[in-house]
Amino acid sequence: MQYTLVLLASIFITYIFGYLLKDKTKYSVFLLFLGISCNVFLLVYFKYSSFFFRVIGESVPFFAEVHQSFVVNFENVHLPLGISFFVFQAISYLIDVYRQDSPVEKNPLNVALYIAMFPQLVAGPIVRFNSIAKELSQRTISWDKLTGGVSLFVVGLSQKVLIANTVAVAVDGIYNIPLAEMTAPLAWIAAVGYALQIYFDFTGYSNMAIGLGLIFGFHFPANFNYPYWSQSITEFWRRWHMSLSRWFKDYLYIPLGGNRHGKLRTYFNLWVVFLLCGLWHGASWNFILWGAFHGALLVLERAGVLRVINQCPRLIRHLYCLFFVLICWVPFRAETLEQSVTIFRVMFFGSSASSLNWPVASFVSNDVALAFIFGIIFSAPLWQFLQEKLFSVKTVARHTVLYQTCSNSIVVLLFFLCILSLSSGAHNPFIYFQF
Structure with a gap:
C-alpha cells in the first residue's frame, strides 16, 4: 500500500506543477525545477539511497564507522514497481508543458491515467503526453x-x-x-x-x-x-x-x-x-x-x-x-x-x-x-x-x-x-x- 502512495504522490506533484506551468511567468523555471526535483527525489530515495550511502561510506574514512547503519536502514527500502518509468513520464510531461510542446491537462484523472496506465506502467515504453493527449478523453475502440x-x-x-x-x-x-x-x-x-x-x-x-x-x-x-x-x-x-x-x-x-x-x-x-x-x-x-x-x-x-x-x-x-x-x-x-x-x-x-x-x-x-x-x-x-x-x-x-x-x-x-x-x-x- 505504501508504494502505491509513491505513485499517487508523483501524480499529484505532476498535476499541480503542470497546472502551475500553464502560463509563462518569471517563476516558471523555478516551478519546473521544483516539480522535476520532487519526482527525481522519489526515484533517488527508493532506488539509489542504499547504493549511494554504501559508496560514500566505503570511500570517505569519516563515514567508515557509521555508514553501515545507514545502509542497513535503506536496505529495507524496496523499489516500487515501475518507478523508473512513471517518474520519467512525469518529468517529460512537465518539461513539454513548460516548452509548450504539450497541452496542459486540467483534468487530474487524465494525468493520473497517463502516468499510471497499467499496460506500460512497469516496463515501458515511455510514452510522451502529447502522443496520447487526445486519446485520454476521446478515443475509439474498434474490431x-x-x-x-x-x-x-x-x-x-x-x-x-x-x-x-x-x-x-x-x-x-x-x-x-x-x-x-x-x-x-x-x-x-x-x-x-x-x-x-x-x-x-x-x-x-x-x-x-x-x-x-x-x-x-x-x-x-x-x-x-x-x-x-x-x-x-x-x-x-x-x-x-x-x-x-x-x-x-x-x-x-x-x-x-x-x-x-x-x-x-x-x-x-x-x-x-x-x-x-x-x-x-x-x-x-x-x-x-x-x-x-x-x-x-x-x-x-x-x-x-x-x-x-x-x-x-x-x-x-x-x-x-x-x-x-x-x-x-x-x-x-x-x-x-x-x-x-x-x-x-x-x-x-x-x-x-x-x-x-x-x-x-x-x-x-x-x-x-x-x-x-x-x-x-x-x-x-x-x-x-x-x-x-x-x-x-x-x-x-x-x-x-x-x-x-x-x-x-x-x-x-x-x-x-x-x-x-x-x-x-x-x-x-x-x-x-x-x-
Missing part, C-alpha cells in the same frame, strides 16, 4: 483495433514465454556455476543467450503493452526495431529501447548542449548521458560500467571510427556491432564486478577449468537449442522481409481470406504453445521489472 491488439499481445507473450524464458534456463544455469569452473564456450554461450533473452523479454513486454493499449484505443510508440540488425553502436541505440533513447536525447543530451559547443563538449555530453543511462537501469557498478562502455563506443564512433566502419562490407559492420553489444551485455547480466571481470577473462583468454565438469550439453538441451535458433532467426527482420516480398498489397488484396486465416492460425498456435509452456514452467518475471 480492427481489438484483433490487432490481441494479435500483438500474443506475439509479445510468445517472445517472452517461448524464447526468452527458454533461453534463460541456459543463461541462469551458466551464471550459477562457480567462477573458477567457467569455461570459454560456456561464457560465450551465456553472452549470446543473454543477448537473446533480454531482447525477447523486453520487446515481448513492449509488444504486450502496445497490444493492450491498442485494445483500449491507445496508440503507444514502438520500442524496438530489430536492434541486432544494426551496423554500428550508434544505429543500435536508434533501434534499442527507442522510447528511452529519445527521452535521454530530448531531455538530457540536448539541454546539456548536444553537439552545439564543439567536439569535446559533444563527446562529454554523449558519455555522461550513457553513464546516467546505465545508472538509470540500476544502482550498481555493473550498470554504470555498461553505460560507460556504450558511451565510450559512441564517442569513438563519432570521433571517426564510424567513418572507417562504414567503408567495410555490410557483414563486417554487423559483426562489429554484435561483438561489442555482446561484450557490453556481460556486466549488465553479471551480479558483481568480480564476476564481470572473470567472465571477460575467460571469454578472451580461456581458463584452466575442465569442460568435463560442466559440459555444454548439460545447459543446452534440445528445447534451449531450438529457442536459440528461433531467437537468432526472429531477431532479424525476417517477417518484415516476407511481408514486403510475398505479401504485397496486390497479393493480400487477392487472397485476403487466406492471409487472415493463416495469420489468425499462427496467433492461435502461439497462444496454445504459450499456455502449455506456462502451465509446466516456473515463474520467470520480466527482466525490466527490476528497473
Whole structure:
C-alpha cells in the first residue's frame, strides 16, 4: 500500500506543477525545477539511497564507522514497481508543458491515467503526453483495433514465454556455476543467450503493452526495431529501447548542449548521458560500467571510427556491432564486478577449468537449442522481409481470406504453445521489472 502512495504522490506533484506551468511567468523555471526535483527525489530515495550511502561510506574514512547503519536502514527500502518509468513520464510531461510542446491537462484523472496506465506502467515504453493527449478523453475502440491488439499481445507473450524464458534456463544455469569452473564456450554461450533473452523479454513486454493499449484505443510508440540488425553502436541505440533513447536525447543530451559547443563538449555530453543511462537501469557498478562502455563506443564512433566502419562490407559492420553489444551485455547480466571481470577473462583468454565438469550439453538441451535458433532467426527482420516480398498489397488484396486465416492460425498456435509452456514452467518475471 505504501508504494502505491509513491505513485499517487508523483501524480499529484505532476498535476499541480503542470497546472502551475500553464502560463509563462518569471517563476516558471523555478516551478519546473521544483516539480522535476520532487519526482527525481522519489526515484533517488527508493532506488539509489542504499547504493549511494554504501559508496560514500566505503570511500570517505569519516563515514567508515557509521555508514553501515545507514545502509542497513535503506536496505529495507524496496523499489516500487515501475518507478523508473512513471517518474520519467512525469518529468517529460512537465518539461513539454513548460516548452509548450504539450497541452496542459486540467483534468487530474487524465494525468493520473497517463502516468499510471497499467499496460506500460512497469516496463515501458515511455510514452510522451502529447502522443496520447487526445486519446485520454476521446478515443475509439474498434474490431480492427481489438484483433490487432490481441494479435500483438500474443506475439509479445510468445517472445517472452517461448524464447526468452527458454533461453534463460541456459543463461541462469551458466551464471550459477562457480567462477573458477567457467569455461570459454560456456561464457560465450551465456553472452549470446543473454543477448537473446533480454531482447525477447523486453520487446515481448513492449509488444504486450502496445497490444493492450491498442485494445483500449491507445496508440503507444514502438520500442524496438530489430536492434541486432544494426551496423554500428550508434544505429543500435536508434533501434534499442527507442522510447528511452529519445527521452535521454530530448531531455538530457540536448539541454546539456548536444553537439552545439564543439567536439569535446559533444563527446562529454554523449558519455555522461550513457553513464546516467546505465545508472538509470540500476544502482550498481555493473550498470554504470555498461553505460560507460556504450558511451565510450559512441564517442569513438563519432570521433571517426564510424567513418572507417562504414567503408567495410555490410557483414563486417554487423559483426562489429554484435561483438561489442555482446561484450557490453556481460556486466549488465553479471551480479558483481568480480564476476564481470572473470567472465571477460575467460571469454578472451580461456581458463584452466575442465569442460568435463560442466559440459555444454548439460545447459543446452534440445528445447534451449531450438529457442536459440528461433531467437537468432526472429531477431532479424525476417517477417518484415516476407511481408514486403510475398505479401504485397496486390497479393493480400487477392487472397485476403487466406492471409487472415493463416495469420489468425499462427496467433492461435502461439497462444496454445504459450499456455502449455506456462502451465509446466516456473515463474520467470520480466527482466525490466527490476528497473
